[in-house]
Amino acid sequence: MFLVNRSHWGPCLTRVKRYQNADFSELLGLKDYMGVMYFITLAEKVVPVSDEHVKVTEEKFDGVEVVLYQPKQRGGDIELRRAVIYLHGGGWCLGSSMMSPYDLLARKIVTELDAVVLSVEYRLAPAHHFPVPYEDVYHVVKHFLQKGVLAQYSVDPGRIAVSGDSAGGNLAAAVSQQLQKEPGQQVQLKAQALIYPVLQALDLNTPSYQQNQDMPILPRTLMVRFWSEYFTSDKALFRAMMANTHNNPESSSLLKFVNWSTFLPETYHRKYNYSAPAVVQGVGGEAVGKDGPSRSIADPRASPLLVPDTALRSLPKAYILTCEYDVLRDDGIMYVTRLRAAGVEVTHEHYDKGFHGGLMFTVWPTDFLIAHRMTDNFIKWLKENL
Numbered sequence: 171m172f173l174v175n176r177s178h179w180g181p182c183l184t185r186v187k188r189y190q191n192a193d194f195s196e197l198l199g200l201k202d203y204m205g206v207m208y209f210i211t212l213a214e215k216v217v218p219v220s221d222e223h224v225k226v227t228e229e230k231f232d233g234v235e236v237v238l239y240q241p242k243q244r245g246g247d248i249e250l251r252r253a254v255i256y257l258h259g260g261g262w263c264l265g266s267s268m269m270s271p272y273d274l275l276a277r278k279i280v281t282e283l284d285a286v287v288l289s290v291e292y293r294l295a296p297a298h299h300f301p302v303p304y305e306d307v308y309h310v311v312k313h314f315l316q317k318g319v320l321a322q323y324s325v326d327p328g329r330i331a332v333s334g335d336s337a338g339g340n341l342a343a344a345v346s347q348q349l350q351k352e353p354g355q356q357v358q359l360k361a362q363a364l365i366y367p368v369l370q371a372l373d374l375n376t377p378s379y380q381q382n383q384d385m386p387i388l389p390r391t392l393m394v395r396f397w398s399e400y401f402t403s404d405k406a407l408f409r410a411m412m413a414n415t416h417n418n419p420e421s422s423s424l425l426k427f428v429n430w431s432t433f434l435p436e437t438y439h440r441k442y443n444y445s446a447p448a449v450v451q452g453v454g455g456e457a458v459g460k461d462g463p464s465r466s467i468a469d470p471r472a473s474p475l476l477v478p479d480t481a482l483r484s485l486p487k488a489y490i491l492t493c494e495y496d497v498l499r500d501d502g503i504m505y506v507t508r509l510r511a512a513g514v515e516v517t518h519e520h521y522d523k524g525f526h527g528g529l530m531f532t533v534w535p536t537d538f539l540i541a542h543r544m545t546d547n548f549i550k551w552l553k554e555n556l
Contacts (some may be wrong), residue, residue, distance in 0.1 A: 172329055174265055216270050220427070224280050232309040235291035237267055239276045240323065241284050245365060250326035252285040252556045254363075255311055259336030259527075261396030262295045262303050271530040275545065281417040282554070286323050288314055296399045296437040303400075304471050307341045315349075315357040329485075331361040333554050335529055336388075336498070337396070339367025343474040343505070351485050361556050363489040363548065370428045370475040371397050371467045372421055375414045377430065377442040378499035385495050388526040393497050401466045415448045421468040422449040424476045475505055482512035489517045489551045491544065493524030517551055 218226040218237050225240045241251065245503045256276060258267045266272075267289030276287040292306035311332065313319060317546040320327050334342040334501035346362045349355055374394055383390035391412070398408035417425065426432075431444035439468070470476045488509055524540060529548075531541040 183190065190305060193482045194512065216268055216273050218268060221277075224277050231288075231313040234310045234526060237276075237289040237291065238311055238323070239280045239287040239289070240343075240476045241280055241326045248324045250329075251324055251554075252283055252329040253280055253288065253320075253323070253325040253331070254283075254285055254315075254552065254556070255288045255306055255314065255330070255342075257292070257332070257334030257338035257341045259334065259365075260294070260307055261393070262300075262400045263396055264294070264336045265307060267291055270533050274532055274537055275529070278545065279424045279549060279552070283553055285552075285556075286325050293490075296403050300400050300466050300472050301469070304341060304344055308345055311345050311349070314353075314357070318355065320357065320360070327357045328355070328360060329556050330359055330490045331552065332359055333363035333552075334367070334528070335365035337368055338366035339419065339502075340472075340474065341367060343367060343369060346485055347470065347474055347481060350481070355367070359486045361486050361489070361552070363491075364502065364505070364553065365491045365529055365548065366493055366496055366498055366524075367490070367502055367505070368393070368397075368498050369505050370418055370473040371411075372425055372476070373428050373430070373447050373471065374411055374446065375445075376428075376442055376500040377434065377438055377502075380442055381440065382497045382499070385480050385525065387496065388497055390497050395544075398535070400472070410450075415450055416467065417447050417449045418451065418468075418530065419449060422447075424468055427476050427478070427508070428473075428504065430500055430504060433507040434500055435507075436548060438500065445500055475508070479508070481515060485509065485512075485514050487517075487555060488513040489519070489548070489555070492518070492520045492522070493526055493528060494522050495524065496526035498526060517555075518548055519527055519551075 223242055225242050227238045229236055231240055256267065256272070258265045258269070258272050268291070272289065276289055278283055279287050282495045288310070290307050292303045292308050294303065315330070317327060319501075332345055334340070337423045342362055344357055345363055349359060352480060374390070374397070379390050384537070394411045399408060407416060425446060429444070429482060431439070437544050466472055468476065490502050490506050492499050503518075503520075506516050509516045521540065521544070524544070526539050529544045531538040532545065
């Protein structure tokens with residue numbers, strides 16, 4: 171199915187090596203370091219190889235590396251197929267669509283849905299801060315949605331979805347929103363599937379951030395680090411985000427869109443009481459600057475929850491997966507609430523015993539039943555809605 175090439179370890183390990191220095195250890199501690207090391211264990215890239223059912227090719231779309239998975243032709247006329255554009259997770263800083271769990275997932279979608287899967291190798295922070303990863307993805311999607319390109323891969327223009335997990339879910343939601351604004355965009359997405367997505371950077375003290383602050387794989391400190399590295403390598407923003415004092419007057423006007431006391435069902439409030447994040451001048455101190463990260467945190471391309479209701483109404487139907495033991499749980503649930511209020515058809519699957527990154531645990535030695543349940547339910551929804 172795929173060949174492991176250890177020469178590919180280098181780029182993945184290089185991306186995380188910066189997290190193994192003394193400064194990072196002092197800021198994060200053992201539990202967060204373990205979360206990064208978990209990702210390293212899964213970060214072994216594979217060389218995508220075609221098999222008897224799936225044709226795999228590495229290409230470039232508008233200058234961005236992509237991996238295409240297509241059903242093998244069986245002769246005769248080819249019917250137009252569904253397509254899924256998949257965006258990998260990893261906090262915008264780690265990962266690759268060529269990691270073995272993503273490779274396996276793509277092949278499963280191809281074989282079970284007779285679909286084309288387009289995986290995007292967008293550039294990563296901290297070498298490439300926001301909006302570069304977003305722009306890479308958007309350029310690929312725009313290129314793929316051209317009628318001539320879709321015809322080349324026998325894709326039905328009316329049956330295309332964008333999907334992603336964690337930071338990939340963030341990018342998928344942002345792209346779905348932006349496409350609706352494009353004048354003259356002829357081909358639109360039919361569906362968006364967001365798997366434990368990260369959707370807002372304004373309030374990093376929601377009940378799920380507090381409840382799961384010490385949860386392995388993605389503790390609060392590590393998620394805050396991913397957010398800060400997405401915007402800047404200046405540690406001032408990281409410290410401000412850790413204290414939840416990173417909002418400025420511009421972003422404060424958008425806090426109403428992430429008010430969890432309004433958008434979270436009561437059952438998720440638990441023992442926590444809502445307190446609006448503090449608003450300060452000069453996010454993270456003067457070193458960060460008012461025109462850099464302070465402006466980015468209010469950008470809906472980085473935080474899709476920040477758009478007004480009018481921008482949600484025309485979005486494609488959505489599948490949103492959330493997990494109880496996940497700092498990002500409330501981001502996903504708030505988006506479910508807001509999308510439904512805007513009239514968008516939403517399927518919400520919440521895993522009471524689920525944890526962040528669960529979808530990745532399909533490869534030995536971490537081959538978990540819950541990962542297979544998540545995968546099967548996700549593909550079932552695609553089969554019924556795409």
